[in-house]
Amino acid sequence: MSGIKHFFDVFINSFDVFVEGFKITIYLSVASLLIAFIIGLFFAILKISNVKILQWIADAYIWLVRGTPLIVQIFVLYYGLTEIILLDKFWAGVAGLAFHSGAYIAEIIRGAIQSIDKGQTEAGRSLGMTSGLTMRRIILPQAFRRAVPSLGNQFIIGIKDSSLVSFIGMQELFGVASTQGSNNFDYLPFYLTVAVYYLIIVLVLTVLVNMLEKKMAQSD
């Protein structure tokens, strides 16, 4: 019982610091997912291109990401990129998360593109549209609609994954929980508190994705 009261005390008293962490989690997630989306789109298009070498590049990238843990990717980028460019930890974190999610998003988009009926491409081409224009105006808009549920799911995963950036020192939600736990020599209530914040974010995003799905279903 006292444990529960203690948890509520912690939850309420730590509101201000967690709001700071919450903001950083959101910045991290939004920035990394936007970049991941562009990376994913790029590699999806490489994969469906008919150029073998481009397909190999995309395959290699996806294989690397799927074959190694995110935490390794983040650390390699954080320590490894210093040879090329010294990213601060926010952008190193964004780069690591985007690099990671990008591969999964590439697979989602590729799947969605390939699920669009070939007749759509043929209709576009037969009207004199170039293959690029057909892709951009006809195929991709349909593919994105179809990909909304999977993309939404991947975005939720991306937000949760951003917690690992705390290990390169970011004070996002999980980082705040860790330092608060350390300050107070008492981790459990802070980790429970941060779990509640994540649950809320995921819940809100789930509802948004469902709404988007419904809205898009209307025109189909």
Next chain:
Amino acid sequence: MSGIKHFFDVFINSFDVFVEGFKITIYLSVASLLIAFIIGLFFAILKISNVKILQWIADAYIWLVRGTPLIVQIFVLYYGLTEIILLDKFWAGVAGLAFHSGAYIAEIIRGAIQSIDKGQTEAGRSLGMTSGLTMRRIILPQAFRRAVPSLGNQFIIGIKDSSLVSFIGMQELFGVASTQGSNNFDYLPFYLTVAVYYLIIVLVLTVLVNMLEKKMAQSD
């Protein structure tokens, strides 16, 4: 160039310590995935049961796991479980990983069970088999075959996820890389080395899953 030579030196010289970490990664993964499989099967059956309250329990569990980052789950279980049962860090890690993968495996198994034609259940029941016997002898064997690709994928994710247990002090592959990097004040080559180990594990598992899939396809 010297960077590459340095990496190879590290890779070769650190072989012995990484083999120790490799073993622990395998023990962790196998133990947690076996338990996760049982948890997943259990909650999958709760979800397809016709008992509302059991379905709610399963939904709540899956919602909790999908709504919070794995690292939060590991820390909460690590600190929180001590109130109930004192697990050493290996078993605390196994518990955290199994708790996490269990929810995803539950969804995979539920999906596979529901994809089996209703006629199979009816055939079993019409022969006088009880619903439990029909589930065990007729539905589950077919569902598992169908779930092999997704389960394989989830197992690969599970192995990569085991890297997070290093944060509660396990010297598995990633923990070894961190410690070595810190001892030698030189992280990058150790993180690259550990990436290679993970790539090998994932590659081997991918091949095994593909072989299993092919073997199972023969009788269908």
Next chain:
Amino acid sequence: MSEGKEKEMIKVEKLNKSFGDLHVLKDIDLKVNESDVVVLIGASGSGKSTLLRCLNFLEIKNSGKIVIEGDQIEQETHDLNKVRERVGMVFQHFNLFPHKTVLGNIIEAPTQVKGISKEQAIKEGKLLLDKVGLGDKYNVYPSTLSGGQKQRVAIARALAMKPDVMLFDEPTSALDPELVGEVLSTMKELADDGMTMVVVTHEMGFAREVGDWVVYMHDGKIVESGIPIDLFDNPRKERTKEFLGSIL
């Protein structure tokens, strides 16, 4: 459904069944004597399958009586699994177990439900496969069989439980036309051996030749029934005439 002192295998009285608001079976009365072959006909949606499934308790009736070999079966008082052992069923889509060989399909229920030894079940199973003309196929998986072969295995599988009655729900309508014959002749042999059968089918030739009694259903009710020659050649009801006109 010839009257007399023959043993009543199935007796149905005032059977009603609804799915939600949809009243699918309405006051059905039916008797099936031992060794009779009763053929159910009727348009799609008239409730034939539902009636069959109620007889096998795959669907649970809302009201009315179902008496199997003298026992009035109620969900509350009977172990329905035990009852189902006595009533075999053959489905339109075969529903063979794809992960088991032909013999595996056949011995599954005898060994698992009746507790018969595996050797014994295999021995009996092989005899049954011989009987349906598939003695050489015992070790293959269902996916390698033709539709007609699958359905004959399904019949053997049901027979392996030594049921007293066999229910057939459109056993030939998922088959290519050239494969219908082999299944119907297996069913005819079964009838000749004295098996009690209730058959939903659109094969009027079979109904005429093998059926002892034909029941015409429409909209959840039994409109008319009689021996094949009467019902087919001299239907009394206008609806029956119409239906026969549409399918013959």
Next chain:
Amino acid sequence: MSEGKEKEMIKVEKLNKSFGDLHVLKDIDLKVNESDVVVLIGASGSGKSTLLRCLNFLEIKNSGKIVIEGDQIEQETHDLNKVRERVGMVFQHFNLFPHKTVLGNIIEAPTQVKGISKEQAIKEGKLLLDKVGLGDKYNVYPSTLSGGQKQRVAIARALAMKPDVMLFDEPTSALDPELVGEVLSTMKELADDGMTMVVVTHEMGFAREVGDWVVYMHDGKIVESGIPIDLFDNPRKERTKEFLGSIL
């Protein structure tokens, strides 16, 4: 394909096309004059669609000549996208863009490819929709249309690019029978307006009434061609007779 000094819209000479080892079009020769309606008939797999798709460069020929309005079109020397603007195509499965309204489908290519202003494209698009009898449907999404309506929108969409030739690949075979008429009559109007058309169809009534020239293909070759009345009523080749016998 009446001879004379009329303008040659399409001339095909010794056209060959293979998919891997499969030789699908074999030395095809074909001429289509301005305002002609050429009907392609033949069994499934005979290469009708492939020929049509070669004319629109959705498939690239292996050898032979394709001359469109006097230009010999080669992948190396021509921008095929530009050529496709002049050759409209209507598909069996409509292939409307589901994420755009009816009007959005129609103005897509004129605005994006030809760079016509949106206002202008909308004005012309609405006129075309009136012409195919769907003037009131401009603002709905394709999913709300019947098959016949979809195909008429597809025709309007192709016409919006002001092509010189229209190709139709079985435009009515995905339609419920009662919807075929509305599409055929739209096509007939188009022919009456003087549009040059190549039509793959099994609608012999249309071929007879609207066709100027009928081409019968078999196994990648043109077996026989002629004006409809000759080809249908007095086929010279045995194969043509057989084919006509099987479909009429």
Next chain:
Amino acid sequence: GTDSSDGGTDNSDSADSGSEFNLIEDGKLTFAASGEFKPFSYMEGGEMVGYDIAVAEAIAEKLGLEAVQQKAKFSGIVTGVKQGRYDIAVASHTITDKRLKQVNFSEPYYYSGPVIYTRPDSDIQSADNLKDKEISVSRGSTYVDMASKYTDNIPQVDSDVVALQSLAKGHHDAVITDSITGQTAIDNGLEIENRGQLGVSEQAVAVAKENEKLLDAVNEALNELKESGKLAELAREWVGVDITQKPEELK
């Protein structure tokens, strides 16, 4: 190195304070600390505070630079200094030979010592009982080497407080960490006990090897802070006692 500035810009460079140190950002002293080592560094309102931080800020002030703090995992800080990610580390680093191969250290800015902590009910009474026990320590700390004298079973975590917290929750047999951090944990209610000090340690500021000018400047600043009594004042403010005096054993 300082030879990077060419003649043409020499004047303007030296006018800009701190440019001779080749800093990451001109005019700013970027320093790293872990933020999870109360009372030396910990988070308060999104910023690190504590004795380490106060010392770093005092040094920066002496050098006429603006202090910029960087929170980092303890185990990565020395590497970060080496790689040029931070100008200096004021993160309670104990001077060790191993670390001296990677970076230079200033004069110590405080003195402390590693202590064995256990749960109150533990039968470990001193270092003599540590053999083959499970001893958790912070990854990359000097305590790793210390613990390895007694056992191979050394779970390494990312902060001393994680180790202490785990200990209190029932994990591990013992934790080796700094006496002041351990005492602070006890003051904060952690149920653990001190079972003996394992020695004395000197904590100093880490500076990259190439940056000798910066090292000299830091030493000069520390000396001034010591002589003016400012350092002792900071220690009393954050730690409660003066830990800036060299203990007897080391003299």
